[in-house]
Amino acid sequence: MNGSPTSSRLREPHVDQLGPADVPVTCGARAIATRIRSLIAHEDGGDVCAAARRLGVPVRQLVQLDTTLAPDCPEARAACEALLAAVTLRYQASATWLLTGSHHPDPGAVSPDVAERLAGVCHAIAGRVAEDVTATSGAGAPYSL
Numbered sequence: 001m002n003g004s005p006t007s008s009r010l011r012e013p014h015v016d017q018l019g020p021a022d023v024p025v026t027c028g029a030r031a032i033a034t035r036i037r038s039l040i041a042h043e044d045g046g047d048v049c050a051a052a053r054r055l056g057v058p059v060r061q062l063v064q065l066d067t068t069l070a071p072d073c074p075e076a077r078a079a080c081e082a083l084l085a086a087v088t089l090r091y092q093a094s095a096t097w098l099l100t101g102s103h104h105p106d107p108g109a110v111s112p113d114v115a116e117r118l119a120g121v122c123h124a125i126a127g128r129v130a131e132d133v134t135a136t137s138g139a140g141a142p143y144s145l
Contacts, residue, residue, distance in 0.1 A: 027114055028098050032084075033065035035098055039091045057084040084121065085128030097124050 009075040032065070044050040061083055066122045070085075071077040088095045097103050100110070100119050110118070 006033060015083075027110070027118060029066055029069035031101060032069050036062075036065060036087055037100065039087065039093060043091055054090050055083065056090075057083055057086060081121065081124040082128055085125045086133065088125055089129050089132055095122055 040046060040048065040051040044054065048062045049059055052062055055062075057079075061079065069078075069080055071080045084095070084098065085091055088098060094103055096105065099121060105116075
């Protein structure tokens with residue numbers, strides 16, 4: 001024993017340590033909600049109110065994640081996109097991981113319909129992130145990547 005504390009909890013391997021074939025592509029609302037909940041648990045100690053403040057969204061959106069992430073009208077879709085954009089920006093989460101469960105999904109593991117939907121959501125997230133960066137950095141202020 002080296003005197004360092006040990007944990008009895010097993011850690012799952014980090015997704016980057018797994019090959020693309022080892023990571024299932026799960027892109028439904030329930031799977032995305034699970035990933036968001038894991039970020040809230042890790043970054044905010046599971047405190048949904050703290051997470052809502054961090055993300056700038058109503059607490060009810062986080063409490064009802066499955067509903068929020070399965071929009072059935074344009075207004076709900078906009079709220080869903082805003083939430084996903086906030087999660088990627090505020091938690092510095094990969095949008096690809098958030099939407100698929102993998103940082104490097106196997107293109108063959110995603111059907112063309114799902115790939116098209118994911119591309120549309122990624123486009124919407126990118127637009128909202130760009131709006132947020134512009135709003136927080138000042139109108140017309142240059143920024144570098």
